[in-house]
Amino acid sequence: MEKEEKQKSSIRQRAEEIKPYRCKNLITVIEDPSDIKNIGTVIRNVNALGVEKVYIVDPKGALPNDWLEMREQKPLSKTSVSAIKWSFVKRFDSTEACLEHLEKNRFVSIVTSPHIKGMKNVVLDEADYTIYTKLAVWFGNEARGISDLAIQHSEMCVNIPMFGMIESLNLGTTSGIVLYEVTKQRREYQSKYKWRKKRGKKFDA
Numbered sequence: 001m002e003k004e005e006k007q008k009s010s011i012r013q014r015a016e017e018i019k020p021y022r023c024k025n026l027i028t029v030i031e032d033p034s035d036i037k038n039i040g041t042v043i044r045n046v047n048a049l050g051v052e053k054v055y056i057v058d059p060k061g062a063l064p065n066d067w068l069e070m071r072e073q074k075p076l077s078k079t080s081v082s083a084i085k086w087s088f089v090k091r092f093d094s095t096e097a098c099l100e101h102l103e104k105n106r107f108v109s110i111v112t113s114p115h116i117k118g119m120k121n122v123v124l125d126e127a128d129y130t131i132y133t134k135l136a137v138w139f140g141n142e143a144r145g146i147s148d149l150a151i152q153h154s155e156m157c158v159n160i161p162m163f164g165m166i167e168s169l170n171l172g173t174t175s176g177i178v179l180y181e182v183t184k185q186r187r188e189y190q191s192k193y194k195w196r197k198k199r200g201k202k203f204d205a
Helices: 002-021 036-049 067-071 074-079 095-104 148-152 171-198
Strands: 023-031 051-057 088-092 108-112 121-123 135-139 154-159
Touching: 023 036, 023 095, 023 171, 036 051, 036 074, 036 171, 051 095, 067 074, 067 088, 088 095, 095 148, 108 148, 135 171, 148 154
Parallel strands: 023 051, 023 135, 051 088, 108 135, 108 154, 121 154
Antiparallel strands: none
């Protein structure tokens, strides 16, 4: 019993320590993933990097709607190394439903995608991710990539520069690289904003 209480106390302490470093109003969206194990990997990245929420577009109904049921699924729990227990995860039946929810709550969407004609295309580390108060970062299906609908509703397409013979990365690796850059920028911004706010100075975005 004493050991259990110490463990709970340690978890609470850790939760308080990381709270200031979490990126508020930042959501990761996984659109129609084909492998449930990849979902777990992305959730692990999301949790480790301090992203606030994960939305999953799941038209095949592979996941339960209830988060408590979702966290008990062994493939998700195992590949996320139990990160799903500490992450906010919400599923949607369609891309349309997810976009509607995001836009209703005034989130701006950006998608990870190679260069697309007619769209604003940016290299990962050359974009500013702090100009959007509420931001959703979309990752597409492992084989087909991001949908046309998600692209049409996005502010820009973000691509990772690659210099090898192989010009593709798996979903887990891509999400880790992209979210690292996004969270790094937003965490620095949050830190500066709080610092100036405490001193009563206006922060010029």
